[in-house]
Amino acid sequence: xxxxxxxxxxxxxxxxxxxxxxxxxxxxxxxxxxxxxxxxxxxxxxxxxxxxxxxxxxxxxxxxxxxxxxxxxxxxxxxxxxxxxxxxxxxxxxxxxxxxxxxxxxxxxxxxxxxxxxxxxxxxxxxxxxxxxxxxxxxxxxxxxxxxxxxxxxxxxxxxxxxxxxxxxxxxxxxxxxxxxxxxxxxxxxxxxxxxxxxxxxxxxxxxxxxxxxxxxxxxxxxxxxxxxxxxxxxxxxxxxxxxxxxxxxxxxxxxxxxxxxxxxxxxxxxxxxxxxxxxxxxxxxxxxxxxxxxxxxxxxxxxxxxxxxxxxxxxxxxxxxxxxxxxxxxxxxxxxxxxxxxxxxxxxxx
Amino acid sequence: xxxxxxxxxxxxxxxxxxxxxxxxxxxxxxxxxxxxxxxxxxxxxxxxxxxxxxxxxxxxxxxxxxxxxxxxxxxxxxxxxxxxxxxxxxxxxxxxxxxxxxxxxxxxxxxxxxxxxxxxxxxxxxxxxxxxxxxxxxxxxxxxxxxxxxxxxxxxxxxxxxxxxxxxxxxxxxxxxxxxxxxxxxxxxxxxxxxxxxxxxxxxxxxxxxxxxxxxxxxxxxxxxxxxxxxxxxxxxxxxxxxxxxxxxxxxxxxxxxxxxxxxxxxxxxxxxxxxxxxxxxxxxxxxxxxxxxxxxxxxxxxxxxxxxxxxxxxxxxxxxxxxxxxxxxxxxxxxxxxxxxxxxxxxxxxxxxxxxxxxxxxxxxxxxx
Numbered sequence: 001x002x003x004x005x006x007x008x009x010x011x012x013x014x015x016x017x018x019x020x021x022x023x024x025x026x027x028x029x030x031x032x033x034x035x036x037x038x039x040x041x042x043x044x045x046x047x048x049x050x051x052x053x054x055x056x057x058x059x060x061x062x063x064x065x066x067x068x069x070x071x072x073x074x075x076x077x078x079x080x081x082x083x084x085x086x087x088x089x090x091x092x093x094x095x096x097x098x099x100x101x102x103x104x105x106x107x108x109x110x111x112x113x114x115x116x117x118x119x120x121x122x123x124x125x126x127x128x129x130x131x132x133x134x135x136x137x138x139x140x141x142x143x144x145x146x147x148x149x150x151x152x153x154x155x156x157x158x159x160x161x162x163x164x165x166x167x168x169x170x171x172x173x174x175x176x177x178x179x180x181x182x183x184x185x186x187x188x189x190x191x192x193x194x195x196x197x198x199x200x201x202x203x204x205x206x207x208x209x210x211x212x213x214x215x216x217x218x219x220x221x222x223x224x225x226x227x228x229x230x231x232x233x234x235x236x237x238x239x240x241x242x243x244x245x246x247x248x249x250x251x252x253x254x255x256x257x258x259x260x261x262x263x264x265x266x267x268x269x270x271x272x273x274x275x276x277x278x279x280x281x282x283x284x285x286x287x288x289x290x291x292x293x294x295x296x297x298x299x300x301x302x303x304x305x306x307x308x309x310x311x312x313x314x315x316x317x318x319x320x321x322x323x324x325x326x327x328x329x330x331x332x333x334x335x336x337x338x339x340x341x342x343x344x345x346x347x348x349x350x351x
Numbered sequence: 352x353x354x355x356x357x358x359x360x361x362x363x364x365x366x367x368x369x370x371x372x373x374x375x376x377x378x379x380x381x382x383x384x385x386x387x388x389x390x391x392x393x394x395x396x397x398x399x400x401x402x403x404x405x406x407x408x409x410x411x412x413x414x415x416x417x418x419x420x421x422x423x424x425x426x427x428x429x430x431x432x433x434x435x436x437x438x439x440x441x442x443x444x445x446x447x448x449x450x451x452x453x454x455x456x457x458x459x460x461x462x463x464x465x466x467x468x469x470x471x472x473x474x475x476x477x478x479x480x481x482x483x484x485x486x487x488x489x490x491x492x493x494x495x496x497x498x499x500x501x502x503x504x505x506x507x508x509x510x511x512x513x514x515x516x517x518x519x520x521x522x523x524x525x526x527x528x529x530x531x532x533x534x535x536x537x538x539x540x541x542x543x544x545x546x547x548x549x550x551x552x553x554x555x556x557x558x559x560x561x562x563x564x565x566x567x568x569x570x571x572x573x574x575x576x577x578x579x580x581x582x583x584x585x586x587x588x589x590x591x592x593x594x595x596x597x598x599x600x601x602x603x604x605x606x607x608x609x610x611x612x613x614x615x616x617x618x619x620x621x622x623x624x625x626x627x628x629x630x631x632x633x634x635x636x637x638x639x640x641x642x643x644x645x646x647x648x649x650x651x652x653x654x655x656x657x658x659x660x661x662x663x664x665x666x667x668x669x670x671x672x673x674x675x676x677x678x679x680x681x682x683x684x685x686x687x688x689x690x691x692x693x694x695x696x697x698x699x700x701x702x703x704x705x706x707x708x709x710x711x712x713x714x715x716x717x718x719x720x721x
Contacts, residue, residue: 033559033562041666044588044591219662
């Protein structure tokens with residue numbers, strides 16, 4: 001073999017990769033890659049995957065229970081008839097010994113799976129008592145957070161995102177729809193099955209999945225953007241931190257995280273009392289998000305406050321004498337009592 | 352005479368580690384060292400000259416000549432414990448261990464073995480004075496486990512002759528006839544059929560390609576079945592997608608059939624999430640087949656600039672990457688040229704040179720000279 005001179009590459013591979021990403025985006029937008037294609041293919045293959053490949057505790061335990069019975073009657077089939085006969089004879093002669101061992105191993109495996117099953121029940125009881133079960137963490141208002149005021153901001157922020165944009169949680173897919181309409185290659189994750197399926201039926205690429213579970217399955221450095229809303233307001237703090245870690249890790253260079261939060265005063269000012277009472281987590285202050293994202297190496301834009309006030313204290317009409325002072329005081333009082341209202345934080349991963 | 356004897360769990364034919372072991376023995380002998388291959392199990396058909404651990408008296412060997420024991424680690428095995436007990440200095444050659452968390456759910460007993468292998472590898476850090484690794488990716492794992500003296504020595508591979516075997520002409524003719532009749536590209540992947548090798552992701556990509564580009568592409572998956580359960584799921588998945596005619600699982604094939612498969616391929620595509628090195632990637636380059644690969648583990652290091660790497664192995668991304676490579680003549684030509692250069696860089700000459708350097712340092716540390 002002769003080593004050739006190394007000519008300057010005629011084709012820039014980085015440019016080829018960018019063009020492939022653009023081709024994917026374009027074909028997704030035109031429906032050549034139908035919305036939900038990947039979700040359907042994943043779901044189809046998952047049906048053939050063993051239960052033990054699942055992360056679901058009950059599935060894995062059920063698999064362990066089925067595996068805990070050890071067969072003593074080994075197969076004796078063989079392509080060569082005499083060998084099958086020899087195997088049958090051996091099995092007959094060894095049956096007393098093999099059965100004795102198999103019974104002990106089965107008893108041992110059964111004891112272990114029962115112990116694990118009991119442990120699982122105790123963990124269930126503990127989680128129920130401390131209200132951190134995934135089911136409870138899923139509690140939210142029917143409509144999810146109102147993202148209408150943020151659509152323009154998000155669409156503008158992710159317009160040049162270097163890859164697909166994920167919205168978690170996507171709800172009925174309004175933001176994903178807005179992003180798709182503006183030419184952004186976006187998809188959503190929605191943990192509530194009915195909501196996710198409804199959005200998928202409407203032709204949106206919305207997958208029903210646990211947000212953190214999905215982000216854990218996304219390789220590092222592949223997403224152009226991650227929009228976090230809803231889940232970050234009511235999940236336990238540890239899970240919010242894990243979500244933040246994964247969202248940042250999944251970003252491609254130049255990608256961005258957008259946090260849309262209800263604001264720390266949301267529960268106190270009576271926004272969605274059912275969620276407020278049952279959720280294991282609370283919306284964070286904007287300063288906390290700035291801290292969380294900047295310590296993870298992102299460059300954070302100034303926090304954007306949501307439109308309007310939180311609306312508990314009514315402003316006086318401008319025609320009222322001293323209206324400016326009264327309203328400024330009311331706003332200050334409101335902020336002190338109920339914290340800042342909804343806000344958005346946009347943070348960029350350096351290229 | 353100083354000896355460097357190699358120890359490995361299984362010495363098998365048509366196996367990358369087996370072939371590497373033979374090449375290492377040849378290189379060691381060329382250095383004036385005595386070298387034997389000792390395996391826990393020698394599979395019928397393996398290249399000659401190997402002994403099993405049952406027929407070796409290590410003390411007698413070590414008494415006969417100052418000996419360094421080189422262990423090839425790729426799974427959990429009692430042979431590692433046998434090696435750890437041997438008298439004299441020891442080195443380890445790490446070929447990576449498949450991720451138990453991916454394999455285990457499909458083949459629980461293999462998962463346990465791999466888990467054991469990972470624990471064993473960590474424990475051997477105190478035993479091995481030196482550790483060699485096929486790639487910087489593997490080396491980083493070793494360093495993370497506490498191995499102090501490490502060196503990268505790529506798999507010893509005669510890359511100049513990877514494509515020398517004559518193809519099975521009858522098969523090649525049939526494959527080319529089919530391509531001419533149906534149109535569309537032939538996609539190829541070569542590896543054991545195991546979940547972390549991602550054959551199911553390639554089936555998804557094929558489905559996405561046929562859907563988006565409306566071409567009757569075909570996918571050939573060459574390789575022995577490493578997980579019967581996974582292979583069964585793969586077959587059922589292919590059937591449910593209605594791709595039974597478009598996807599071929601060949602199982603293990605001989606060199607002539609492999610050559611025919613490479614000659615008929617328009618693109619070699621890998622969605623593997625775990626490769627410690629990736630010999631088939633180099634075979635594809637040797638056959639001039641452009642490579643599209645998911646940029647995971649040691650894959651980027653092995654292919655260099657001779658492949659289109661994708662950061663995401665989603666079906667749409669793989670399908671569009673395949674489409675681009677198939678349809679872009681300039682890109683194909685560039686990849687072919689880059690592939691030839693990469694093969695030269697990873698050829699038997701440079702890799703043997705690195706092995707000799709590493710062995711000399713190992714011997715020097717042990718106070719031995721060839």
